[in-house]
Amino acid sequence: xxxxxxxxxxxxxxxxxxxxxxxxxxxxxxxxxxxxxxxxxxxxxxxxxxxxxxxxxxxxxxxxxxxxxxxxxxxxxxxxxxxxxxxxxxxxxxxxxxxxxxxxxxxxxxxxxxxxxxxxxxxxxxxxxxxxxxxxxxxxxxxxxxxxxxxxxxxxxxxxxxxxxxxxxxxxxxxxxxxxxxxxxxxxxxxxxxxxxxxxxxxxxxxxxxxxxxxxxxxxxxxxxxxxxxxxxxxxxxxxxxxxxxxxxxxxxxxxxxxxxxxxxxxxxxxxxxxxxxxxxxxxxxxxxxxxxxxxxxxxxxxxxxxxxxxxxxxxxxxxxxxxxxxxxxxxxxxx
Amino acid sequence: xxxxxxxxxxxxxxxxxxxxxxxxxxxxxxxxxxxxxxxxxxxxxxxxxxxxxxxxxxxxxxxxxxxxxxxxxxxxxxxxxxxxxxxxxxxxxxxxxxxxxxxxxxxxxxxxxxxxxxxxxxxxxxxxxxxxxxxxxxxxxxxxxxxxxxxxxxxxxxxxxxxxxxxxxxxxxxxxxxxxxxxxxxxxxxxxxxxxxxxxxxxxxxxxxxxxxxxxxxxxxxxxxxxxxxxxxxxxxxxxxxxxxxxxxxxxxxxxxxxxxxxxxxxxxxxxxxxxxxxxxxxxxxxxxxxxxxxxxxxxxxxxxxxxxxxxxxxxxxxxxxxxxxxxxxxxxxxx
DNA sequence: CTCTTTTACGTAAACGTTTACGTAGAGTGG
DNA sequence: CCACTCTACGTAAACGTTTACGTAAAAGAG
Numbered sequence: 001x002x003x004x005x006x007x008x009x010x011x012x013x014x015x016x017x018x019x020x021x022x023x024x025x026x027x028x029x030x031x032x033x034x035x036x037x038x039x040x041x042x043x044x045x046x047x048x049x050x051x052x053x054x055x056x057x058x059x060x061x062x063x064x065x066x067x068x069x070x071x072x073x074x075x076x077x078x079x080x081x082x083x084x085x086x087x088x089x090x091x092x093x094x095x096x097x098x099x100x101x102x103x104x105x106x107x108x109x110x111x112x113x114x115x116x117x118x119x120x121x122x123x124x125x126x127x128x129x130x131x132x133x134x135x136x137x138x139x140x141x142x143x144x145x146x147x148x149x150x151x152x153x154x155x156x157x158x159x160x161x162x163x164x165x166x167x168x169x170x171x172x173x174x175x176x177x178x179x180x181x182x183x184x185x186x187x188x189x190x191x192x193x194x195x196x197x198x199x200x201x202x203x204x205x206x207x208x209x210x211x212x213x214x215x216x217x218x219x220x221x222x223x224x225x226x227x228x229x230x231x232x233x234x235x236x237x238x239x240x241x242x243x244x245x246x247x248x249x250x251x252x253x254x255x256x257x258x259x260x261x262x263x264x265x266x267x268x269x270x271x272x273x274x275x276x277x278x279x280x281x282x283x284x285x286x287x288x289x290x291x292x293x294x295x296x297x298x299x300x301x302x303x304x305x306x307x308x309x310x311x312x313x314x315x316x317x318x319x320x321x322x323x324x325x326x327x328x329x330x331x332x333x334x335x336x
Numbered sequence: 337x338x339x340x341x342x343x344x345x346x347x348x349x350x351x352x353x354x355x356x357x358x359x360x361x362x363x364x365x366x367x368x369x370x371x372x373x374x375x376x377x378x379x380x381x382x383x384x385x386x387x388x389x390x391x392x393x394x395x396x397x398x399x400x401x402x403x404x405x406x407x408x409x410x411x412x413x414x415x416x417x418x419x420x421x422x423x424x425x426x427x428x429x430x431x432x433x434x435x436x437x438x439x440x441x442x443x444x445x446x447x448x449x450x451x452x453x454x455x456x457x458x459x460x461x462x463x464x465x466x467x468x469x470x471x472x473x474x475x476x477x478x479x480x481x482x483x484x485x486x487x488x489x490x491x492x493x494x495x496x497x498x499x500x501x502x503x504x505x506x507x508x509x510x511x512x513x514x515x516x517x518x519x520x521x522x523x524x525x526x527x528x529x530x531x532x533x534x535x536x537x538x539x540x541x542x543x544x545x546x547x548x549x550x551x552x553x554x555x556x557x558x559x560x561x562x563x564x565x566x567x568x569x570x571x572x573x574x575x576x577x578x579x580x581x582x583x584x585x586x587x588x589x590x591x592x593x594x595x596x597x598x599x600x601x602x603x604x605x606x607x608x609x610x611x612x613x614x615x616x617x618x619x620x621x622x623x624x625x626x627x628x629x630x631x632x633x634x635x636x637x638x639x640x641x642x643x644x645x646x647x648x649x650x651x652x653x654x655x656x657x658x659x660x661x662x663x664x665x666x667x668x669x670x671x672x
Numbered sequence: 673c674t675c676t677t678t679t680a681c682g683t684a685a686a687c688g689t690t691t692a693c694g695t696a697g698a699g700t701g702g
Numbered sequence: 703c704c705a706c707t708c709t710a711c712g713t714a715a716a717c718g719t720t721t722a723c724g725t726a727a728a729a730g731a732g
Contacts, residue, residue: 340687340688340689341688341689342688352688352689352690353690353691356689356690356691357690357691359689360690362690362691384688384689385687385688385689386689387687387688387689388687388688388689388690389688389689389690390689391687391688391689392688392689392690392691393689393690
């Protein structure tokens with residue numbers, strides 16, 4: 001069994017209170033006893049028990065992160081950012097993947113509650129009433145990452161999807177394209193679906209280009225297969241378009257693949273711009289032009305916000321809208 | 337503040353011992369009091385404090401996972417498997433990314449020790465003496481994932497890299513190629529580097545093909561850039577080869593990209609087989625033929641092993657060599 | 673030199689559980 | 703109806719810390 005504070009106290013010939021004080025740098029000990037205690041600690045290799053500390057301090061220095069899925073490539077970077085910042089601030093991260101399943105999510109929340117974690121980061125999913133109420137009862141701070149809640153006052157960090165989509169579309173317009181299509185995610189998705197569609201439409205409108213429903217494909221999700229299918233439909237439905245805005249990089253990969261399989265040259269025949277800037281975007285063939293979210297930074301920011309709330313005791317903190325940027329690579333070409 | 341067992345006891349008119357007994361289904365209470373207690377629990381929404389439980393039971397139902405980096409695409413699937421199995425078995429997962437930094441790793445180990453986690457999964461990195469000794473002192477079980485230790489008796493789960501590399505090479509040979517190159521990782525990497533090189537050489541030898549050092553490029557790591565550079569060197573150095581074994585999928589992507597940029601047709605001019613079967617392998621252009629590791633399954637297996645050790649109290653458990661498989665897609669072609 | 677303040681501790685309670693032990697009452701066998 | 707065994711509890715200690723409170727000695731003020 002590992003040594004306890006008692007062992008240290010006994011060996012150093014002081015009380016456990018004194019040991020605790022030097023451990024936590026609280027006033028009330030002389031330089032001499034400090035040296036003595038530290039020496040014993042060193043000698044025994046004593047390390048304090050965070051569980052016992054957690055019990056009395058009501059603080060576990062652990063936060064929970066809920067992802068809908070661990071397979072999406074977005075989460076890697078988010079997690080990376082969160083973990084880096086959390087560790088920097090002295091906390092550990094427990095990951096949970098809910099598979100976008102309400103029941104599973106509630107089970108996880110219960111587990112996290114029992115573990116008495118300090119805070120929650122909720123990623124890329126809709127914050128249902130049930131979740132919100134439960135977390136509220138837990139009485140710990142929460143921040144949303146890459147999602148937001150219209151119903152509840154929960155701070156979030158995101159990019160402005162509508163602006164970003166607007167930028168992407170505008171970028172294509174500026175390259176001389178005027179027949180532009182979009183492969184969007186679900187139009188019922190209020191977080192990642194609708195705003196991007198809105199941004200797309202708005203950019204067209206602002207450029208005086210008529211929008212027709214034929215130019216947009218609504219897929220179910222934001223995955224590779226959706227891109228593959230979406231591209232097929234779009235090409236059939238609107239063969240005249242010369243550029244496409246894909247609502248995610250994975251969709252763009254699907255579109256790229258379909259194009260490759262059917263002899264459509266990218267960007268010669270049609271230009272494609274993606275959304276996300278996943279690490280593999282630059283590995284694509286050809287390297288994918290995309291509007292990038294600062295994924296790692298977003299993760300870091302979410303973690304910082306959480307710790308800010310933790311320290312200040314505030315239940316709310318300012319939302320953060322991080323800037324997107326367009327990464328010009330090789331899937332978009334000026335229209336001749 | 338959340339309710340405690342005392343609140344439940346008082347409200348139910350029993351002692352805390354009784355509440356604890358019904359919570360843990362230990363004998364010593366009547367059906368009637370059980371109902372009564374459960375009713376109060378329901379009513380208050382009481383949930384036990386896992387921290388207090390951890391303190392007295394010396395078990396936190398939490399395991400730690402150490403990754404060298406969270407950005408590699410392998411970890412997503414590993415983590416997915418680990419988290420799924422751990423959760424199934426009632427434990428949470430704390431992720432740590434050590435950035436392959438010894439000092440950082442030790443810091444993490446110390447943190448995990450203080451948190452009194454139940455076990456450790458150590459992924460894709462060399463188990464240094466320092467780490468091993470420390471974990472040993474912690475007195476908790478550990479399993480290695482996608483790595484192994486020659487120096488210490490630690491159970492691991494892996495695929496047989498040498499066999500897998502042999503299979504990959506053999507696959508190319510069977511397609512009629514006899515000038516085969518390899519872009520390997522570091523030859524000093526005893527886990528992922530050397531065995532794959534050995535398998536490659538052995539397959540050539542068994543087919544009676546002379547091996548020349550010109551046909552192999554030793555890169556530093558297993559990333560995209562390594563593939564890009566490696567392909568360039570290889571093409572310059574040995575233009576006669578018709579097929580390439582890439583020691584990782586990311587390397588293969590790099591090679592694919594270089595080929596694309598320089599008008600080398602894959603698989604018409606040269607065939608490529610990768611290693612890993614990352615989820616993006618099938619999104620490549622063209623879809624990447626590769627020898628696949630069952631990544632998620634490996635993660636699950638590692639977690640199962642850890643829990644087996646935890647339950648049985650054994651310090652050791654059988655190693656698991658999981659089968660690899662060749663995924664035939666479109667980057668390898670029969671040689672005319 | 674005396675009185676007060678400060679310093680440097682020690683003692684013990686508290687955090688929320690589990691569990692060994694004790695005990696009163698019910699049930700059982702003869 | 704007695705002796706015994708169960709059953710169904712309650713009491714209190716323990717897990718490893720932190721911290722409020724008490725106190726003796728040292729330091730400082732006059």
